[in-house]
Amino acid sequence: MGKRKLLEIKDLTVKFFTEDGTVNAVERVSFDIEKEETLGVVGESGCGKSVTALSVMRLLPSPPAKITSGKILFEGEDLLSKSEAEMRRIRGNLISMVFQEPMTSLNPVFTIGHQISEAIVLHQKLSKKEARERAIEMLRLVGIPNPEKRYWEYPHQLSGGMRQRVMIAMALSCSPKLLIADEPTTALDVTIQAQILDLIERLKEKVGMSVLMITHDLGVIAEMAKRVVVMYAGQVVEESPCEDIFENPLHPYTAGLLKSIPKLEGKKSRLHVIEGNVPNPLNFPSGCRFHPRCFEAKKICGEKMPSLVEVEGNRKVRCFMRGSFPEEVLAIERAGRN
Amino acid sequence: MAGYIVRRLIMALPVLVGVSLITFILLNVVPGDPVLEMMGKHVDPLTLEKVREQLGLNDPLYVQFGRFLFNALRGDLGKSFKTGQPVTQMIMDTFPTTVKLALSSAFVAIVLGITVGIISAVKQYSFFDHAAMITALAGISAPIFWVAVVAQLVFGLQLKWLPISGYSSPKHMILPAVVLGIRFAASIARYTRSAFLEVIRQDFIRTARAKGLAERAVIFGHALKNAMIPVVTIIGMQISGLLTGSLLTETIFAIPGLGRLSIWALSNRDFPLVQGIVLFTAVVFVIGNLIVDISYAFLDPRVRLQ
Known part of the structure; x- marks a missing residue:
């Protein structure tokens, strides 16, 4: 069982210590990614999904951010106990990241070729010339026409989609085992989005890597992921295989997200919205963090925090109405842990 | 590139004519008679009139100005009323001294200012940052004549380390260069710090870190070149200012610039x-700005000179 796991996040808690108070950005988040698997993480802005990803890279700005507890096991080794020098050998080499903003994620004053070669020279110990050949090969692989010429161009000479391809080329240039894609298509046109997702899917097969796909777009999840983790207000609220979550969402929040996707077929009605706002992370509501917006909320939901419990064998949910009531919940959780 | 430079220089001509015209008008409206100043108060009116006639001061103002422009175009700026020497000669005699002073203070300022600015930005809100920025603020705010006099008192008269005025050895240059440089260093440090702070929050810095680059490579490889773009403007403008002579410093230290x-x-x-x-x-400023604009193209590939 343990052998197939590439990344295991266990009880990760991240806090931001700001002047206004302590922000509980991520609270006891746990999930795994298997080798060559694509895991989707969905949630609204500010739910903690990017913070989780940056924690894996150990790239959170500290201060104000601090990982206060938890483990991040990569191939069985805890990334949180590694030195900065050890992390540098992992970043861009074993674990790479593609960011949301292709327009600003490339350095405007260096050629894209230089920026790709830089990582190759650093991790693969190749000469500059060999690195250039490898970079050109990567540019060709991500579908950039005329890569020999593009190598010498600057980011401003490329469109957003092309820049994201360059980011992917850069991320994959050292054949990482894990690619973290943080909203890689959010800033792109719809037609380009599909191309970029296709590209990631195709290269995933080729390189044999796992992908952590972070998005707020359930469409992207449906396209890419086998399993989905749904995050809300810094916590995991549901984890399910992809097909189950679309057919039968367990958590009321997941159900709300699914209903708020516009449909092309069938009867036209007003689009569903989840009432209320994302809670302020400086001051989360008591009990279940979703209860003020939940149409199924009972009295207990405002009093006690539900745990993430296993249901139906391969699914997990954090909801009293789907799991069971507190005493039983705790018992099940204890049983599930040991 | 060559075409761009030629175009910019042609565009500078109206600026130079404008500057000359304004100076000419100002000189003619301020009180004070140059001939009286030159000949002394007890000169006989006939001689006075004769000299005026000779110097062309009796011609209508537009004729005088036209003559100045016409001669200036040929590189002749006329002769000094007071010494009779050609003006170009007098400028060229003093300019090298000013250049020496300007470059030595600019060197002090750039090395000091950029280093302090980078450290302050990287260690934002540290003790070093606060101390450096308060010192820099003091450096910008303190009037230069005061700093100069204090420096003369402390390093010249009390400690007797350095000569307080004159211009006969490299040692004489140290105090004026430092006094001039401090203010310049202070503004460079503040600009470098704020430019750096802006750059190190950019997404591409996170990308560079995500590649596995060491912090040093991130700062000097990825951040520095971006942060230098605004700083170069300040440096360029200030050097132009230094090159045209610092009125106070040169006067206080008796430097013939x-x-x-x-x-x-x-x-x-x-x-x-x-x-x-x-x-x-004006010519020095025009050329200085041109060099700044050209250096942009080297620092920032998005800027294309046209």
Whole structure:
């Protein structure tokens, strides 16, 4: 069982210590990614999904951010106990990241070729010339026409989609085992989005890597992921295989997200919205963090925090109405842990 | 590139004519008679009139100005009323001294300012940052004549480390260069810090870190070149200012440079000399700005000179 796991996040808690108070950005988040698997993480802005990803890279700005507890096991080794020098050998080499903003994620004053070669020279110990050949090969692989010429161009000479391809080329240039894609298509046109997702899917097969796909777009999840983790207000609220979550969402929040996707077929009605706002992370509501917006909320939901419990064998949910009531919940959780 | 430079220089011509015209008008409206200043108060009116006629001061103003422009185009800025020497000659005699002072203080300022600015930005809100920025603020705010006098008192008279005035050895340059450089260093440090702070929050810095680059490579490889773009503007403009002579510093330290010559020309109502120095100053600024704009193209590939 343990052998197939590439990344295991266990009880990760991240806090931001700001002047206004302590922000509980991520609270006891746990999930795994298997080798060559694509895991989707969905949630609204500010739910903690990017913070989780940056924690894996150990790239959170500290201060104000601090990982206060938890483990991040990569191939069985805890990334949180590694030195900065050890992390540098992992970043861009074993674990790479593609960011949301292709327009600003490339350095405007260096050629894209230089920026790709830089990582190759650093991790693969190749000469500059060999690195250039490898970079050109990567540019060709991500579908950039005329890569020999593009190598010498600057980011401003490329469109957003092309820049994201360059980011992917850069991320994959050292054949990482894990690619973290943080909203890689959010800033792109719809037609380009599909191309970029296709590209990631195709290269995933080729390189044999796992992908952590972070998005707020359930469409992207449906396209890419086998399993989905749904995050809300810094916590995991549901984890399910992809097909189950679309057919039968367990958590009321997941159900709300699914209903708020516009449909092309069938009867036209007003689009569903989840009432209320994302809670302020400086001051989360008591009990279940979703209860003020939940149409199924009972009295207990405002009093006690539900745990993430296993249901139906391969699914997990954090909801009293789907799991069971507190005493039983705790018992099940204890049983599930040991 | 060559075409761009030629176009920019042609575009500078109206600027230079404008500067000359404004100086000419100002010189003619301020009180004080250059001939009286030159000949002394007890000169007989007939001689006075004769000299006026000779110097062309009796011609209508537009004729005088036209003559100045026409001669300036041929590189002749006229002769000093007071000494009779060609103005170009006088400027060229004093300019090298000013250049030496300007470059040595610019060197002090750039090395000090950029280093302090980078450390302050990287260690934002540290003790070093606070101390450096308060010192820099003091450096910008303190009037230069005060700093100069204090420096003379402390390092010249009390400690007797350095000569307090004159210009006969490299040692004489140290105090004036540092006094001039401090203010310049202070503004460079503050600009570098804020430019750096802006750059290190950019997404591409996170990308560079995500590649596995060491912090040093991130700062000096990825951040520095971006942060230098605004700083170069400040440096360029300030160096132009230094090159045209610092009126106060040169006067206080008795350095025979362009700054002191300007003061001397003004107090003697030496019209051609003042005109010549102002025009020369304008030319230096035009060229300085041009060099700054050209250096942008090297720092920032998004800038294309056209």
